[in-house]
Amino acid sequence: MIGALRALGRKALGFCERLGRAHVFLAYTLLGVPESLYRVRPLFYQVYAVGVLSIVITVVSGLFVGMVLALQGYNTLVDFGAANSLGIMVALSLVREIGPVVSALLFAGRAGSALTAEIGLMKTTEQLAAMEMMAVDPLRRVIAPRLLAGVLALPLLATIFSAVGVYGGYFVGVGLLGVDEGAFWSQMQTAVDFQNDVLNGVFKSVCFGAVVTWIAVFEGYDTLPTAAGISRATTRTVVNSSLAVLALDFVLTALMFD
Amino acid sequence: MKEAPGDQPLVRIRDLSFHYGERVIFDHVDLEIPRGKVVAIMGPSGCGKTTLLRIISGQIRPRSGSVVVDGLEVPSLSRAALLALRKRIGMLFQSGALLTDLSVFDNVAFPLREHTDLPQRLIRALVLMKLEAVGLRGARDLMPAALSGGMARRVALARAIALDPMMILYDEPFTGQDPISLGVLLRLVRRMNEALGVTSIVVSHDVAETASISDYLYVISGGRVMGQGTPQTLAETRSEWVRQFLDGSPDGPVHFHYPAPDYAEDLHGGSAAPLVST
Numbered sequence: 001m002i003g004a005l006r007a008l009g010r011k012a013l014g015f016c017e018r019l020g021r022a023h024v025f026l027a028y029t030l031l032g033v034p035e036s037l038y039r040v041r042p043l044f045y046q047v048y049a050v051g052v053l054s055i056v057i058t059v060v061s062g063l064f065v066g067m068v069l070a071l072q073g074y075n076t077l078v079d080f081g082a083a084n085s086l087g088i089m090v091a092l093s094l095v096r097e098i099g100p101v102v103s104a105l106l107f108a109g110r111a112g113s114a115l116t117a118e119i120g121l122m123k124t125t126e127q128l129a130a131m132e133m134m135a136v137d138p139l140r141r142v143i144a145p146r147l148l149a150g151v152l153a154l155p156l157l158a159t160i161f162s163a164v165g166v167y168g169g170y171f172v173g174v175g176l177l178g179v180d181e182g183a184f185w186s187q188m189q190t191a192v193d194f195q196n197d198v199l200n201g202v203f204k205s206v207c208f209g210a211v212v213t214w215i216a217v218f219e220g221y222d223t224l225p226t227a228a229g230i231s232r233a234t235t236r237t238v239v240n241s242s243l244a245v246l247a248l249d250f251v252l253t254a255l256m257f258d
Numbered sequence: 259m260k261e262a263p264g265d266q267p268l269v270r271i272r273d274l275s276f277h278y279g280e281r282v283i284f285d286h287v288d289l290e291i292p293r294g295k296v297v298a299i300m301g302p303s304g305c306g307k308t309t310l311l312r313i314i315s316g317q318i319r320p321r322s323g324s325v326v327v328d329g330l331e332v333p334s335l336s337r338a339a340l341l342a343l344r345k346r347i348g349m350l351f352q353s354g355a356l357l358t359d360l361s362v363f364d365n366v367a368f369p370l371r372e373h374t375d376l377p378q379r380l381i382r383a384l385v386l387m388k389l390e391a392v393g394l395r396g397a398r399d400l401m402p403a404a405l406s407g408g409m410a411r412r413v414a415l416a417r418a419i420a421l422d423p424m425m426i427l428y429d430e431p432f433t434g435q436d437p438i439s440l441g442v443l444l445r446l447v448r449r450m451n452e453a454l455g456v457t458s459i460v461v462s463h464d465v466a467e468t469a470s471i472s473d474y475l476y477v478i479s480g481g482r483v484m485g486q487g488t489p490q491t492l493a494e495t496r497s498e499w500v501r502q503f504l505d506g507s508p509d510g511p512v513h514f515h516y517p518a519p520d521y522a523e524d525l526h527g528g529s530a531a532p533l534v535s536t
Contacts, residue, residue, distance in 0.1 A: 137341075
């Protein structure tokens with residue numbers, strides 16, 4: 001009993017300590033962000049690595065999600081004679097919710113895990129220690145551009161996801177199920193508000209990008225320098241950032257669309 | 259009369275103590291590294307040799323004691339002062355620790371580009387000079403993955419001397435090298451010391467090789483300095499432990515067996531696990 005309590009206490013303390021370390025890490029990394037803006041080449045490379053290389057998975061997923069949304073939505077709407085509103089349903093679901101969230105989950109799996117493994121391996125092979133010994137701060141040189149790249153890339157990916165999803169919905173709704181094309185687009189245009197729906201969605205994905213990339217780079221930096229350590233860190237990145245995205249989504253949605 | 263800084267040892271460690279959790283790594287250790295010499299720190303695996311290099315370079319702080327490098331008390335330096343000091347220290351990691359996404363040329367150019375505003379042409383000339391010194395000018399376009407272990411260490415050495423340091427720290431430079439690479443590295447360590455006038459600290463457990471190029475040796479184990487002296491004086495040591503370490507004898511003051519309960523009793527079940535379950 002006492003042993004279990006002690007183990008629980010140790011776990012809780014360990015968690016708090018790690019959380020504290022993650023925040024100190026973030027603070028020092030943020031100090032390096034302005035400098036990263038001037039080092040254009042490494043930043044572009046990182047945006048390419050986490051963003052451009054994630055486009056294929058984002059586009060394919062967006063297409064299928066849009067198509068499924070149209071199928072499901074049509075079946076419900078047609079019972080109420082509101083099949084012409086399919087465009088609204090597809091677009092609102094995507095830009096407000098599914099686009100930012102699903103693209104963030106995909107981003108955590110595709111780019112987040114890669115970031116963790118890369119930085120973890122740099123630590124294991126003493127590359128980060130070597131930088132410190134050359135009086136170069138790895139937080140500024142390695143971590144800051146990656147964090148910034150994640151924050152820049154995810155909103156763009158989420159936007160691509162939503163745009164492709166809308167077209168997926170269009171193909172199924174208009175092409176397959178016979179919804180009127182004019183009604184599909186015009187109702188969407190009328191009902192979807194740029195500021196309240198689209199921009200709020202983009203803001204969400206900026207937050208998700210920051211959180212997912214933060215978790216990914218911290219897990220890599222904080223990993224045990226062994227093969228098992230990197231494996232655990234990569235798993236933790238995907239699990240923790242997915243949970244963080246879903247929880248944060250609830251908070252942001254509650255604040256934005258009350 | 260106050261000593262001129264040039265006469266003082268480059269590194270002076272006094273009463274150094276360091277623990278990893280419960281494990282004592284250093285227990286009130288005193289060490290001095292004279293300027294311009296090759297000093298070897300030897301000892302069995304896990305005795306804290308690498309930790310000592312990390313303490314000297316300020317990567318970790320000791321629990322207590324004083325670590326003075328070129329007149330600066332390392333554990334109490336501010337971060338900026340520590341980074342400034344590190345620009346004057348080159349370190350060769352055991353694996354080489356080259357940046358894997360940069361070519362050999364860019365790896366050697368890395369510290370120059372980070373810390374100087376030199377024009378590209380001058381950086382190119384400097385990098386080629388450093389690579390020539392380690393015999394790898396022709397390998398400048400290779401990526402680290404295409405290098406052998408010995409070559410990677412030589413590139414790392416070229417990178418370590420890029421900023422013309424006052425001191426080079428070598429972490430196990432000879433481990434796992436074939437005889438030719440070993441010979442090349444041994445000659446390089448000695449030659450760098452003489453040609454550049456730097457102070458070298460070589461951490462190693464390759465006794466004969468390291469002793470052949472060192473001016474002074476420290477043997478540490480169990481958190482203490484077990485023996486020290488020039489290779490000649492240490493060869494005549496009367497300490498049984500140092501004798502066993504230098505000769506590599508399998509048994510002596512350090513036993514072959516890790517402490518364990520009585521063998522026969524252990525085999526016949528002891529109290530924990532019977533041989534055959536009933």
